[in-house]
Amino acid sequence: MNAPAGPADLFQAATAFWHSRVLAVAVELDLFSLLATGPASLEELCARLRLHPQPTEALLGGLCAIGILEHDEHGYRNGPTAATWLDRASPDYLGGLFALAGWQFPLWTRLRDLLETGQPQGDRAGLGFDGDALALRRFAETAEGLAADCGPALAAALDWSAVTSVVDLGGARGGTLATVLAAHSHLVGTCFDIPAMAPLFDELAGRLGLAERMLFRGGDFFADVLPPAEVYLLGHLMSDWDEERCTDLVARAAEALEPGGTLVVLDSLIDPDRPSTARNWLVNLNTQLVNPSGSVRSTVDCADWLRSAGMSGVQVRALVGSESLVLGTKPRR
Ligand SMILES: C[S@@+](CC[C@H](N)C(=O)[O-])C[C@H]1O[C@@H](n2cnc3c(N)ncnc32)[C@H](O)[C@@H]1O
CATH class of the missing domain: 3.40.50.150 (Vaccinia Virus protein VP39)
Known part of the structure; x- marks a missing residue:
């Protein structure tokens, strides 16, 4: 039997959505494409993105903490992960992953309803297969x-x-x-x-x-x-x-x-x-929420x-x- 996880691991699991949301919102704001043009201070970023400084400083600090941004005397800049995958001008841009995950996020708050009713909690049309071009792009970029x-x-x-x-x-x-x-x-x-x-x-x-x-x-x-x-x-x-x-x-x-x-x-x-493929049960829950x-x-x-x-x-x-x-x-x- 494996050793039990510690309290820190449980705290990490309980708050894992913090990382996901911080990244998803930064992608939505296209922060990483902006920083691809050069480092910027908190004040400059707030002015460009029309954001409030107090929560924005926390968001930027959080992105530094998870290694996505770097910060020095010139301001905030993209770390290698953001520069490679999250700058819209990069040929390897993968920001679309966060757009679909952002659409799925509210569905996961209805997980208990799925379990109790066996019914999907979101409309599959949100995946774009029924003619919504923006939704289809979001899906295709995730694929x-x-x-x-x-x-x-x-x-x-x-x-x-x-x-x-x-x-x-x-x-x-x-x-x-x-x-x-x-x-x-x-x-x-x-x-x-x-x-x-x-x-x-x-x-x-x-x-x-x-x-x-x-x-x-x-x-x-x-x-x-x-x-x-x-x-x-x-x-x-x-x-x-x-x-x-x-x-x-x-x-x-x-x-x-x-x-x-x-x-x-x-x-x-x-x-x-x-045994590592057991993670696919989670992939399947994600599917069942809409399908x-x-x-x-x-x-x-x-x-x-x-x-x-x-x-x-x-x-x-x-x-x-x-x-x-x-x-x-x-x-x-
Ligand atoms: C879950 S995605 C898989 C995408 C890709 N093959 C991958 O490995 O990530 C399913 C794909 O099947 C396509 N699809 C669904 N129904 C289809 C149909 N009746 N005929 C052709 N393509 C269909 C969707 O548009 C979508 O691109």
């Missing part, structure tokens, strides 16, 4: 944040040398696909997602200089014919749908896959052999779905953090 973690790991995890084409099904704005294509210059890839995602995809592909090798196909992955490819990637789709939809999606991807090709599920799954179909999926479930879809050599691999890969090969017949 991009996740891709910054999973994409490089996926690019390194498979042998892509003999592969020429890949489809990322439900690939959002293409963050994961872009990372794989950037690492393997012989590859061409298609991101299949809802038509409303096209402008966000084009923006990213253009920004990364990958527009010629990275294509977008808008459609409904439950209804439309899926494009053929040698690798099919299903990233973070399995927790969003009921079992019937998951098996359908895996079967549709398997059907579109070229013989000899690889079907790859990349997801926040529970792996009974990896009545949201369910915890295990590596065992996914492996079964791949086998049912005719895949051979099905295997489970750890990817990064609490993320897993489940892979299978389509027989050549």
Whole structure:
């Protein structure tokens, strides 16, 4: 048995949302883009952002305490994390993570209601799938944040040398696909997602200089014919749908896959052999707060779905953090 946590650990857990909110509000104010132009004093920042000095000094001090800002005689400046990920002008900007988390924050205050009623506590429309362009951008930028973690790991995890084409099904704005294509210059890839995602995809592909090798196909992955490819990637789709939809999606991807090709599920799954994946129960609570179909999926479930879809050599691999890969090969017949 592990030693019990100390009071300081419990205090840390009880107040973890302080860090989250301080960062989210600083991103919302675009403080880090402002500081990217040079250091600034408390007075200058208050004037530029129209803020009150007393709480702002505490906010800036808090951001220094968690290593996001630095402070010296010239004023406040971005630390390396803020400079790399939180300056809007940075090609690696990930501030979108905080926008979606900020939208989710009030939902978490209704966690007990979810537990007592089993009903979602927020409208899924807030994710942007029903035509709200701002909400869709917020969602897509968060998916991009996740891709910054999973994409490089996926690019390194498979042998892509003999592969020429890949489809990322439900690939959002293409963050994961872009990372794989950037690492393997012989590859061409298609991101299949809802038509409303096209402008966000084009923006990213253009920004990364990958527009010629990275294509977008808008459609409904439950209804439309899926494009053929040698690798099919299903990233973070399995927790969003009921079992019937998951098996359908895996079967549709398997059907579109070229013989000899690889079907790859990349997801926040529970792996009974990896206790660290228990964190994915929290990911799932976050899903259930808005999605009545949201369910915890295990590596065992996914492996079964791949086998049912005719895949051979099905295997489970750890990817990064609490993320897993489940892979299978389509027989050549
Ligand atoms: C949870 S996100 C996963 C994004 C990305 N694959 C990842 O790994 O983070 C689900 C994606 O599926 C897309 N999607 C949902 N329903 C769809 C449908 N019926 N047809 C095509 N795409 C769909 C959404 O727009 C969204 O980008």
